[in-house]
Amino acid sequence: MTARLAAIYDVENPWGRDDKFFLRLAAETPAARVVDLGCGTGRLTLALAAAGHAVTGVEPARAALAAARVKPGAERVTWVEGTAADLPDAAHDLAVLTSHVAQEIRDDAEWAATLAALRRTLVDGGRLAFDSRDPAARRWERWNPTDSRRRLTLPDGTVDAWTELTEVRDGLVSFLHHYLLPDGEELRSPGTLRFRTEVELRASLAAAGFTVERMYGGWAGEPVGASDDGELVVVARAPAGRPGRGAQRR
Incomplete structure (x- = not known):
């Protein structure tokens, strides 16, 4: 981070x-x-x-x-x-x-x-x-650019954010958070979670x-x-x- x-x-x-x-x-x-x-x-x-x-x-x-x-x-x-x-x-x-x-x-x-x-x-x-x-709730099904899109207000402007699901396999769910900054730069933050x-x-x-x-x-x-x-x-x-x-x- x-x-x-x-x-x-x-x-x-x-x-x-x-x-x-x-x-x-x-x-x-x-x-x-x-x-x-x-x-x-x-x-x-x-x-x-x-x-x-x-x-x-x-x-x-x-x-x-x-x-x-x-x-x-x-x-x-x-x-x-x-x-x-x-x-x-x-x-x-x-x-x-x-x-x-x-x-x-x-x-x-x-x-x-x-x-x-x-x-x-x-x-x-x-x-x-x-x-x-x-895992029975299958919350990762909402991790897509449409359902996950949100707007964040920071001191220096607004950030458009969304989450992209990249893989679901063997209890592991991988995703990519996207953050579009006020200056046009895009930050990406990958992650993988274990659903027990x-x-x-x-x-x-x-x-x-x-x-x-x-x-x-x-x-x-x-x-x-x-x-x-x-x-x-x-x-x-x-x-x-x-x-x-x-x-x-x-």
């Missing part, structure tokens, strides 16, 4: 119902130690810190992290350029992956390693929460030692498949009381 794309990202992805969901979830543990993995430009990260939580924002994209670090309230957050592998042991009460970051982790072995690292950084009894689009089924998510979480507490199909707590949101919103818990590790804060 470039600095220009980071600025466009912020305009295209304002505060929404998903952010409210994760903020409410964190509030269930007052003054929680939260790690926001794949924090991007810090939209939710900063809100969690403003709510009184001790927050670590982890992001591998340097431009996104640079944008986050200069926003108001950024001094309240510990920013880490890296991945889940860089997190310390037994240091967090809650780990979140939002804005479908979980789908950016495409390889099954990498996903398993990420879950293992998150289990390691959570205290016993700590929680993991993330969102992933439900509910069964696949539950199996991977169980293999990593997590117990699924809640799984919703939408941001209002609807059952899977019963919401137009087309989501799989997961809240899981790490086991408590293992030898050598306690759920008490350190």
Whole structure:
């Protein structure tokens, strides 16, 4: 992600119902130690810190992290350029992956390693929460130049944007975002997301030692498949009381 794309990202992805969901979830543990993995430009990260939580924002994209670090309230957050592998042991009460970051982790072995690292950084009894689009909703069918076209207003003018679907294969969906800038330059941002089924998510979480507490199909707590949101919103818990590790804060 470039600095220009980071600025466009912020305009295209304002505060929404998903952010409210994760903020409410964190509030269930007052003054929680939260790690926001794949924090991007810090939209939710900063809100969690403003709510009184001790927050670590982890992001591998340097431009996104640079944008986050200069926003108001950024001094309240510990920013880490890296991945889940860089997190310390037994240091967090809650780990979140939002804005479908979980789908950016495409390889099954990498996903398993990420879950293992998150289990390691959570205290016993700590929680993991993330969102992933439900493949049964087939949301990628709307990713075409007609249905996806939108106009974004930036400080230096308007940007016309649309998304082009490029491939759907073996649970992987590839696409290309187009951004036509005010000066006529076109930026293109490719991506590929992994669409895991509910069964696949539950199996991977169980293999990593997590117990699924809640799984919703939408941001209002609807059952899977019963919401137009087309989501799989997961809240899981790490086991408590293992030898050598306690759920008490350190």
